Amino acid sequence: MGFTHKILAKFSLFDLVIIAMMASLGIAVKTVIVPLTHIITGVLFIPGGAAAGGLYMMWLVLAVGITGKPGAATLTGFVQALVVMSTGITGSHGALSLLTYTVPGIMADLGLLIIGHRVCCVGCAFLAGLMANAAGTALVNLAYFRLPLIPLVLSLSTAALSGGLGGIIAHKILKQYRKFRQVGDPVPLTDSGNTQ
Numbered sequence: 001m002g003f004t005h006k007i008l009a010k011f012s013l014f015d016l017v018i019i020a021m022m023a024s025l026g027i028a029v030k031t032v033i034v035p036l037t038h039i040i041t042g043v044l045f046i047p048g049g050a051a052a053g054g055l056y057m058m059w060l061v062l063a064v065g066i067t068g069k070p071g072a073a074t075l076t077g078f079v080q081a082l083v084v085m086s087t088g089i090t091g092s093h094g095a096l097s098l099l100t101y102t103v104p105g106i107m108a109d110l111g112l113l114i115i116g117h118r119v120c121c122v123g124c125a126f127l128a129g130l131m132a133n134a135a136g137t138a139l140v141n142l143a144y145f146r147l148p149l150i151p152l153v154l155s156l157s158t159a160a161l162s163g164g165l166g167g168i169i170a171h172k173i174l175k176q177y178r179k180f181r182q183v184g185d186p187v188p189l190t191d192s193g194n195t196q
Helices: 002-009 013-044 048-067 072-087 097-115 122-145 149-182
Strands: none
Touching: 013 048, 013 072, 048 072, 048 097, 048 122, 048 149, 072 097, 097 122, 122 149
């Protein structure tokens, strides 16, 4: 309990609300996009999530960008894992969901930590999305698909490109968000209930 409290203590109430929203939006988008993508990618033996992953991994990138906190992508992925495990909605991998959803967040956070960025530029947003989706695709393949080498390489390449493009979309959304904040949006509340 103390360890969990230490992790959550660095996030304000606003941060936790944003993380919950990003997790929910990611799951909602995934349940719609992946089945549609399967129509195209199925004949190429590429998992639908590899091609469409950028559109739901971008929410992990957005979580870091909006909160500005390291670990936000990991926590977002973990919340997604808990939701899909408890509800059994499309995209659940059973107990393995703890890995297949949380590890992409860890990889996004790790990529940003290594280069010392917080979704501040197109390059770091691209990298975070790329690492998240490539990691997710690799884990799902290891757990379920066991693709032969050539389809696996094609799948990971598609996942990297899709994830990177999702990161770029996240960066564009963040630019608009930051513009709105500059023109007078209220500053989020801290845990103590006082404005910053």
